[in-house]
Amino acid sequence: MNILITGATGFVGRHLVQCLKQNQHTIKVLSRDGARASQKLGVPAYGWDYATQEVPAEALENIQVIIHLMGENLGDGRWTDARKRAIYESRILSTRKLVTAAPSSLECFICGSAIGIYPGQGEDVYDESYVVLDHGDFMQTICRDWEKEAANIESRGVRRVSIRTGVVLGEGGMLAKLLPLFKLGLGGPIGQGRQWLPWILIHDLVSVYEIAVLDTRYRGPVNAVSPNPVRYRDFATALGKTLHRPAFFPTPAFILKLVLGETAALALNSYHIAPAKLLQTYHFDFKFTSLSTALEDLFEKG
Template structure:
């Protein structure tokens, strides 16, 4: 297949590009600079609403992963606007461009997030569950809705609601490792909040499954089959590193450190998300269990 990928230099995008290329697919990167001679890339700039539409003709699929990192800075008003605009406006611009093609792709796999569900306690959440409330839930609803122009043009759209991505190369796990290796890790808040996680090396398989399974469309929960509580996650990571985890982090301290809204949405919210559609369509997870996944990712298996 000939597949275009946006966000191709990010943690998830790099893994997806490498995996698709290794599997023999032709990958075309969407980049914000002018492509070098001979480079398989198409220039786009969603902020300026510029794209080389001719380079998008005849694609089999598009994987759209571009967006500002929600956890890289405090949620001041400008930061929240950048997070929303990069997802909603970028997706709408890309889908408008795809809808205008003479030969649009058959499939668009677009990133979303489990933030769609908000803070839901112990409630099991499937793709049929209603959206939650709060900033992230609002962004995710608008993000997914922004793909409507492509769907109306006949493109099969899959929205991957991605959980916390586990990899020592980046993301939340990489930020935790120095503290846990020093024996300073601990439960966050009450520890009862659920974490819906997915190993980085499962995401390319989920993307490929979404492209190849022609009856799959709409939201798909891109998470491992068994979400865990923060306490379970803390204990599993401490065990994988052979380190104690004695130091709890009180909720008030988190709110002071990163701001109340950000702490409540990213660190204290509970989302017990189940990948019903992936399981129903036969996707076999490479990393279904947290303890063995952490041991493998950290080279301690």
């Protein structure tokens, strides 16, 4: 397949490009710095400033699939008003422009999304049947509007998939920020540690994306999380055990909020999410369903 990827130099994008190249797909990339992305990834790349430019026409030639991962990193910096605008517009405006510019050759539009579309509290389990509210918090608003923009491609007869991703475990992402603390023996639960953590190993997430490219059953929202979520305190214990470090120093919620502001919600909210479509509709074969096994595999390879 001829595939165009945005956000390809990010944590998930790098792994996805490598996998798709190995499986003989033809890859192009859109990036803020096209020359740097091409050198880093070994594929043709085109410079694109989503805020001021239209999508380069040459990048879209003969493209059958667009995988849209672009978006400002949620965990970098405090959520000031300016930061919120950047986070929002990097997803919404870029998606709108890609949908508008989509070529007649396009068969599938796969767009990122996140489990932040669900209520981040309580013990209720949520799956893709959840009716998204018209009004919600900042994360819910981003994800709702992001998916709405992507869904506009369906009016042109193009299959659309929105991958609602949980916490991705791999060489980068959240683990990159946690590892220094845990290696010093200072890791542990955040707050009371009872909040649910919907995790997925990077290798399984990449498989979800790759299968979605080819399997026409994949449509609409898809929860990309392990079928076995854990509470944060259990995650901290498992990570500490894997690293052979203690993991019992809790970080009080009020300190996290003081330091991070609203960004603290990413760690304090509780998302009890089920991958109903992957399991019941698509019969996706998770390689890693046990957190401890996933962490052991990750660090043995690292």
